[in-house]
Amino acid sequence: xxxxxxILASFLSVTGLFAQHGxxxxxxxxxxxxxxxxxxxxxxxxxxxxxxHTVFSDGSVWPxxxxxxxQRDSIDAVAMTEHLEYQPxxxxxxxxxxxxxxxxxxxxxxxxxxxxxxxxxxxxDLPPGHANALFIDDANALLHEDSLSGFTAAREQGAxxxxxxxxxxxxxxxxxxxxxxxxxxxxANDLLHGIEVVNEFTISKEALxxxxxxxxxxxxxxxxxxxxxxxxxxxxxxxxxxxxxxARERTADAIxxxxxxxxxxxxxxxxxxxxxxxxxxVVEGSLKVTRxxxxxxxxxxxxxxxxxxxxxxTVENLSGYSLQSDLGxxxxxxxxxxxxxxxxxxxxxxxxxxFRVLNAVTSPEERLEMVLPVTxxx
Numbered sequence: 001x002x003x004x005x006x007i008l009a010s011f012l013s014v015t016g017l018f019a020q021h022g023x024x025x026x027x028x029x030x031x032x033x034x035x036x037x038x039x040x041x042x043x044x045x046x047x048x049x050x051x052x053h054t055v056f057s058d059g060s061v062w063p064x065x066x067x068x069x070x071q072r073d074s075i076d077a078v079a080m081t082e083h084l085e086y087q088p089x090x091x092x093x094x095x096x097x098x099x100x101x102x103x104x105x106x107x108x109x110x111x112x113x114x115x116x117x118x119x120x121x122x123x124x125d126l127p128p129g130h131a132n133a134l135f136i137d138d139a140n141a142l143l144h145e146d147s148l149s150g151f152t153a154a155r156e157q158g159a160x161x162x163x164x165x166x167x168x169x170x171x172x173x174x175x176x177x178x179x180x181x182x183x184x185x186x187x188a189n190d191l192l193h194g195i196e197v198v199n200e201f202t203i204s205k206e207a208l209x210x211x212x213x214x215x216x217x218x219x220x221x222x223x224x225x226x227x228x229x230x231x232x233x234x235x236x237x238x239x240x241x242x243x244x245x246x247a248r249e250r251t252a253d254a255i256x257x258x259x260x261x262x263x264x265x266x267x268x269x270x271x272x273x274x275x276x277x278x279x280x281x282v283v284e285g286s287l288k289v290t291r292x293x294x295x296x297x298x299x300x301x302x303x304x305x306x307x308x309x310x311x312x313x314t315v316e317n318l319s320g321y322s323l324q325s326d327l328g329x330x331x332x333x334x335x336x337x338x339x340x341x342x343x344x345x346x347x348x349x350x351x352x353x354x355f356r357v358l359n360a361v362t363s364p365e366e367r368l369e370m371v372l373p374v375t376x377x378x
Contacts, residue, residue, distance in 0.1 A: 033072055033073060034073060035240075035267070036310050038285045040284070041281065042246075042281070043246035043281070044246070045246060045285065046245045047074060047076050047242050048243045048244075049077075049078050049221055049243070050079045050221055051221030051223045052079065052081060052221075052223070052224050053080070053081065054066060056089075056095060057083040057087060058087075058088050059224070059225045063104040064105075065227070066105060067108040067114060067116075070109075071112055073228065075114060076114065077117055077252070079116070079134055080101040080102050080119065082101050082139070083123040084120050084142055085122075085124070098139035098140050098143065099138060102116065102118045117135060118134070118137070119133060119136065119139075120132070121133075122147075122150045122151065124147045125171070128151070128182050129164065130164040130168075131151070131161055132162055133151075133154035133160070135158060135160055135252070136157045136159050141153050142154055155190060160217075160256060161194070162192070162194030162217065163183065163196065166206075167202060167206065187214050192216070193217055193259070194216050194259065194264075195207050195210055195216045197218050197273055198219070198266040199221055199241070200224075203273065209363070212363060216262075217260070218264050218273060218275065218278075219264065219266065220241045220265075220273065239267075239310070241267065243266060244264060244272075244274075244282060246265075262278075265282050267310075270311060271359045274361075279360050279361070280368060284370060286307055286313075287305055287313070288308070289353075289372055291303070292376045295341075299343065299344050300343050300344075301351075301374070302340075303339065303340045303341075303353065304338070305332055305338050307333065307336060307337075307338070309334060310334050311359065312359075313360075314329065314359050316328060316330075316358060317329075317353075317354075318369065319354045321345075322343045323343065324342075324343060325339070326340065350373065351376075352374065353372040355370055356368070357369075
């Protein structure tokens with residue numbers, strides 16, 4: 001049955017028979033597995049995965065599979081970031097052109113609406129370790145004998161460059177991301193613009209602190225080599241890590257501008273991670289008070305909150321008002337309404353609900369605090 005399901009899903013995604021999903025995600029996709037966050041007050045919220053591999057480096061699939069997966073997950077933009085220096089399939093798939101994966105992915109994505117951004121992975125020992133260069137023109141030009149010249153060649157092409165998995169135990173046995181003098185040089189010379197705080201199954205509080213201390217763009221990626229479905233347990237309700245990019249419009253140029261401006265949030269295992277202003281924008285765009293009325297002649301207000309995102313928010317009540325419905329820690333399930341019984345002690349025309357969002361991370365030790373204004377209808 002599982003084999004038949006995947007065959008049918010592949011057919012439907014290719015033929016475009018899946019239902020349309022939202023103005024920010026015009027390409028077709030399947031069922032409720034799509035990754036869905038609403039737009040913020042100022043920006044479109046674009047779902048992006050900028051670290052993926054195919055058989056053109058050390059991945060297990062052809063580029064068309066990456067596009068089909070992106071369709072099913074309602075991804076807005078992807079990049080095939082093949083290892084420049086590491087080519088384990090070269091005897092079976094010899095290809096002197098390091099741009100080939102991107103060319104094929106672009107062709108397969110043409111009818112889907114998915115934006116394919118050209119990228120490559122500079123693959124070196126630590127330091128500097130691995131880094132992805134996005135928005136390049138020619139991956140072949142990044143192949144250099146020494147580490148630094150690969151970065152400078154990427155910068156000459158106008159690339160946005162981010163440090164991959166700085167906590168990777170193959171290069172950091174203790175799992176602790178640490179800024180080296182080499183990385184400090186890269187940052188000071190406009191050769192490093194972002195850092196993966198989330199990569200595949202790992203999240204690094206040290207990488208988050210590095211991003212905050214050095215104003216690097218916060219990235220979350222799948223770094224997928226096999227199949228998204230198997231790797232992240234999609235059938236069991238899992239999802240790939242992604243970067244939510246807050247962009248002015250749905251174009252490659254707008255994504256590039258947003259990345260350089262640092263307007264991103266990583267989405268990882270029901271957790272949002274980013275700079276406070278970006279996390280706040282995403283959460284505030286997701287949660288809205290839809291109704292508020294007092295129960296009869298009482299001073300207990302029934303306040304209904306709508307969560308329009310994929311996040312299953314866990315919030316702590318900081319309002320100063322007790323709740324008859326909860327003891328202080330509240331769950332706001334995704335794409336549902338939740339009604340709270342708020343004891344205001346007197347009937348008020350309006351009041352504020354203040355929450356600490358426990359799965360919205362703004363620094364290694366801090367969680368987002370937000371206010372939901374409430375206007376009572378009776």
